[in-house]
Amino acid sequence: MQEERRLAVLRAIVEDYVSTEEPVGSKALVERHRLGVSPATVRNDMAVLEDEGYIAQPHTSAGRVPTDKGYRLFVDRLTTVKPMTGAEKRAIATFLDGAVDLDDVVGRSVRLLSQLTRQVAVVQYPVLSRSTVRHVELVALAPTRLLVVLILSTGRVEQRVVEVAEPMGDEDLADLRSLVNRAAVGELIASAADALRALAGPPPGPAEDPAVAGPEDATRATSAASSPVVEALLEAMSDHRSDERVAVGGAANLARHVDSPDSAVRPLLEALEEHVVLLKLLGEAGADGAVTVRIGREGPYEQLASTSVVATGYGPRDDVLATLGVVGPTRMDYPGTMAAVRAVARYVTRILDEA
Structure with a gap:
């Protein structure tokens, strides 16, 4: 019971000091808070709290202020976080x-x-390395120029403009869009980057995962465009400036x-x-x-x-x-x-x- 009463005194001191910015005395505590004990008991409790390092007296004849140890006990003993209205x-x-x-x-x-x-x-x-790829969009700006848009789970959007070696038609663009999305969507950045590198690399051999789409699935124009598009996506994924x-x-x-x-x-x-x-x-x-x-x-x-x-x-x-x-x-x-x-x-x- 004494411990709970002293915690109530400490709580009152913290609340008053936060609101008034002034050291808190025993008289003020009795007047402002219904502690259910006499002023003498409050003074005794304050003396114990001071001896235990929960409160301190900034100067002679002043009231008491909470110490770091007092704030820590106050926070740790909060039964619930104050609800928002x-x-x-x-x-x-x-x-x-x-x-x-x-x-x-x-x-x-x-x-x-x-x-x-x-x-x-x-x-x-949001830290880039913890993000997943939500979608990759490819938009034709010109026959040999594409806008590459990377959309991450954090809501972050990265855009890059790339030049491709051969003109791309609508079907070629749709094929390439499908390839990169199949490789990357839903994957963490690191895994998506690995899958995209494989996409732009040589066709998978017998020992490699056949589930990873390779350039052999694409037309000549799509295959030629995959390298610069993948390079742009990898650059966007490796931009760790946002992590700080x-x-x-x-x-x-x-x-x-x-x-x-x-x-x-x-x-x-x-x-x-x-x-x-x-x-x-x-x-x-x-x-x-x-x-x-x-x-x-x-x-x-x-x-x-x-x-x-x-x-x-x-x-x-x-x-x-x-x-x-x-x-x-x-x-x-x-x-x-x-x-x-x-x-x-x-x-x-x-x-x-x-x-």
Whole structure:
């Protein structure tokens, strides 16, 4: 019973400190929260919490503030993540459903997260290597010029213009389109690339998989065009720049923390310029949709020891393609932030599922 009561005192201290930005005293706790005990008992509980390292006194005669250890216990003992209201859910759905492509989805997500949490939002672009090929389209721009369009499961679209050696008719183009789609659609990038290389290579011998379509299935024009088309697709598939791309929003929210005693504004502003740093801050997201919280010194960078990160993964059909989350000072509304991060990730996943 004493443990549960002290947890209730700690929870009240965290909530008050997050909302007021001021150290919390025992008198304020008794007045604002129905703890069901006397002020003397609250003071005794605060003394125990301080001795155990869950709260600290910033200076003499001040109230108490949570430590990283206190925030961690608070987060770990949350029985449920604060649910989003119906109005908030409708607002998220309306805002994200209007997205027209992957860049728009990412851009809208980062703006929405920063608005919901009043923190800095970070959204990683889907990692190319975890994507599957959804469709390959070939469009004739001229008799010997083709537009090659690669569409991935993430919603990412890559386009390349290629020159072919011989003019291609509609039937030739349809044959080549069918060949590359049979080889690549539904495959992970690495497997699709291998299948396409085989398609452009010599006819399969007896020891090779006869299920892989080879140039012998094609007309002369189709066979001649397969190499430059495959080369263009392989180039699009090997473009790993997106694996380190992130979108950042809400940097202006840091202005609220400039004068805070635990301010991490300057090092965090510097970190926003380094995408590799932000990716490491977000960490590896699991495939179970769990929201992870790293508080203060739990993170990978000493200079960001006053920073917390709330993150989760997203992706279609339970495939985690990337991570999104929120970065901010340790004094943040963890229940609300966790709810917002989880909700936005679920909506982005749904959009990618339906794309």
